[in-house]
Amino acid sequence: DIQMTQSPSTLSASVGDRVTITCRASQSISSWLAWYQQKPGKAPKLLIYKASSLESGVPSRFSGSGSGTEFTLTISSLQPDDFATYYCQQYNSYSGTFGPGTKVDIK
Amino acid sequence: QITLKESGPTLVKPTQTLTLTCTFSGFSLSTSGVGVGWIRQPPGKALEWLALIYWDDDKRYSPSLKSRLTITKDTSKNQVVLTMTNMDPVDTATYYCALNRDPGIYRYWGQGTLVTVSS
Numbered sequence: 001d002i003q004m005t006q007s008p009s010t011l012s013a014s015v016g017d018r019v020t021i022t023c024r025a026s027q028s029i030s031s032w033l034a035w036y037q038q039k040p041g042k043a044p045k046l047l048i049y050k051a052s053s054l055e056s057g058v059p060s061r062f063s064g065s066g067s068g069t070e071f072t073l074t075i076s077s078l079q080p081d082d083f084a085t086y087y088c089q090q091y092n093s094y095s096g097t098f099g100p101g102t103k104v105d106i107k
Numbered sequence: 108q109i110t111l112k113e114s115g116p117t118l119v120k121p122t123q124t125l126t127l128t129c130t131f132s133g134f135s136l137s138t139s140g141v142g143v144g145w146i147r148q149p150p151g152k153a154l155e156w157l158a159l160i161y162w163d164d165d166k167r168y169s170p171s172l173k174s175r176l177t178i179t180k181d182t183s184k185n186q187v188v189l190t191m192t193n194m195d196p197v198d199t200a201t202y203y204c205a206l207n208r209d210p211g212i213y214r215y216w217g218q219g220t221l222v223t224v225s226s
Contacts, residue, residue: 001170034212043203043216044154087154091211094167096144098154
């Protein structure tokens, strides 16, 4: 079973900061990786799929990169609406394993 | 417009079986490539993928929970049902169903339903 890790687990940042979150897979997943944003009490929202494809309607300040086992989600200029928890998810194997999440909070 | 909604008990006792229903609209589970998955989230914790059923009745389960899970579909009712046996307090979580139409990606989610396991 493919395991996913994320770092950091918590990130304190200010509006306007450039933020990078890393996700690692226990084995190669090619580019079969998605990123989700979740706010308290809400369902996750798809941001990025296939490692770097931006979901329709998602602001261009979000970007994804990577392949194989290491991936990153970057927010180029953090906005007030971006304070949330971010999850990566692999979909290379039939089970869509999620990472443990990264909480982005206000510094 | 695609919508999904989870329904089921809010409280179950330890050792009981949980049955959750996902009722959806805006797509058909008889369309090639379409699947509906279940994901849960214990309070304050991470998302955990549970199970997925495809249009052709192919079923996939989390390896760690496979022995306790059953997923079925009723295409005519636009419903997917998840059963989980031998519930334990650690299974307390919000349970989500979600559309899997682009392989592996969950673009549409239900609002989630909180299930508490307690005697």
